[in-house]
Amino acid sequence: MSAMRRMVLTTGEPAGIGPELSVAAAAWFAGERAAGRVPADVELVLVGDRDLLVRRGGQDAAALAGVGVHHVPLRVPSEPGRLDVANGRYVLDTLDAAIAMVADGRAQAIVTAPVHKGVINDAGVAFSGHTEYLQERAGVDKVVMMLAGGGLRVALATTHLPLRAVPDAVTAQTLDRVLRILDADLRRRFGLAHPRIAVCGLNPHAGEGGHLGREEIEVIEPAIARARAAGIDARGPLPADTLFVPAHVAQFDAALAMFHDQGLPVLKHASFGHGVNITLGLPYVRTSVDHGTALDLAGTGKADPGSLQEAIVTALQMIRTGTQADAGSGVSA
Ligand SMILES: NC(=O)c1ccc[n+]([C@@H]2O[C@H](COP(=O)([O-])OP(=O)(O)OC[C@H]3O[C@@H](n4cnc5c(N)ncnc54)[C@H](O)[C@@H]3O)[C@@H](O)[C@H]2O)c1
Numbered sequence: 001m002s003a004m005r006r007m008v009l010t011t012g013e014p015a016g017i018g019p020e021l022s023v024a025a026a027a028w029f030a031g032e033r034a035a036g037r038v039p040a041d042v043e044l045v046l047v048g049d050r051d052l053l054v055r056r057g058g059q060d061a062a063a064l065a066g067v068g069v070h071h072v073p074l075r076v077p078s079e080p081g082r083l084d085v086a087n088g089r090y091v092l093d094t095l096d097a098a099i100a101m102v103a104d105g106r107a108q109a110i111v112t113a114p115v116h117k118g119v120i121n122d123a124g125v126a127f128s129g130h131t132e133y134l135q136e137r138a139g140v141d142k143v144v145m146m147l148a149g150g151g152l153r154v155a156l157a158t159t160h161l162p163l164r165a166v167p168d169a170v171t172a173q174t175l176d177r178v179l180r181i182l183d184a185d186l187r188r189r190f191g192l193a194h195p196r197i198a199v200c201g202l203n204p205h206a207g208e209g210g211h212l213g214r215e216e217i218e219v220i221e222p223a224i225a226r227a228r229a230a231g232i233d234a235r236g237p238l239p240a241d242t243l244f245v246p247a248h249v250a251q252f253d254a255a256l257a258m259f260h261d262q263g264l265p266v267l268k269h270a271s272f273g274h275g276v277n278i279t280l281g282l283p284y285v286r287t288s289v290d291h292g293t294a295l296d297l298a299g300t301g302k303a304d305p306g307s308l309q310e311a312i313v314t315a316l317q318m319i320r321t322g323t324q325a326d327a328g329s330g331v332s333a
């Protein structure tokens with residue numbers, strides 16, 4: 001790893017709150033560095049249209065002088081709260097620029113402000129989310145979405161899928177890969193020596209012994225058994241409705257939910273505005289906010305910057321922990 005550690009922050013959908021939060025994050029970051037709470041050899045580079053950032057940044061815009069800005073031009077002018085499909089491609093341009101920077105070692109982490117999935121699809125590009133886009137661009141067969149906040153870590157076996165498609169996507173192969181990636185990155189990127197993973201069932205009451213669905217018996221239990229045989233401390237399948245009660249939460253380091261809205265409502269209830277979305281299994285660190293584009297708040301200055309700040313702090317911790325783990329195992333990063 002080069003002496004300078006660099007995080008790139010993609011500034012997100014231009015009509016949303018991403019640009020103003022990114023500039024606010026730049027101001028906060030510069031203050032943290034000046035106060036010595038962020039090491040002097042850590043750099044933040046914003047990726048987006050420079051004029052847009054200056055306009056949306058308001059009084060924080062002066063902070064742009066203290067961080068790097070990698071200019072990516074808007075395709076058409078952008079107004080707060082008004083999506084324009086012509087800028088769908090702009091959003092992907094910012095992601096591609098960030099990917100190029102981690103791919104050639106200029107940066108160690110990507111932090112993403114929120115994008116609007118719908119408008120990118122309306123622009124004619126099939127786009128499920130950053131998670132799937134980064135997986136494809138990195139050329140890896142699987143990554144894992146995990147959100148952290150409020151004392152919880154919740155990973156997902158499936159991500160942005162119609163609910164109707166979920167049971168077919170919960171396969172032996174998927175669970176095997178997800179459990180291995182989750183265990184490996186909890187060790188390498190979070191420094192947990194023995195991660196405990198609580199696995200949710202898919203059906204109510206984890207299938208009620210097969211009376212409310214057989215996925216637990218036929219797919220999830222065998223995957224847990226294979227994981228355990230491989231040295232992974234996976235437990236379950238457990239009923240998702242009670243897995244998150246406070247007395248149980250202390251007994252595991254991460255929960256694995258079977259689908260998006262099984263796990264994320266719990267996490268967002270516990271920590272909305274301060275949670276972090278993390279992609280595990282990439283060859284670099286990627287974190288993001290726990291919220292979307294909030295078109296209703298864009299340009300008002302009322303959006304809470306907490307989650308983006310947490311995403312930056314988490315990315316930095318993950319870089320550090322990964323570097324220490326690699327040094328300990330003789331891998332050069
Ligand atoms: N990381 C990401 O890129 C990401 C994450 C979640 C959702 N999204 C996308 O964002 C778009 C809009 O999604 P949505 O409307 O379901 O969710 P949203 O998070 O944009 O908005 C939900 C509610 O939370 C409020 N809110 C959101 N962020 C806030 C903040 N920082 N401070 C204060 N209040 C905030 C909004 O005003 C709104 O009332 C969708 O296209 C979705 O896919 C992107």
Ligand SMILES: N[C@H](C(=O)O)[C@H](O)COP(=O)(O)O
Nearest residue numbers: 129130131132277288290291
């Ligand atoms: N599933 C995420 C959430 O609810 O916060 C969000 O849609 C972002 O996903 P990507 O990081 O894949 O864009």
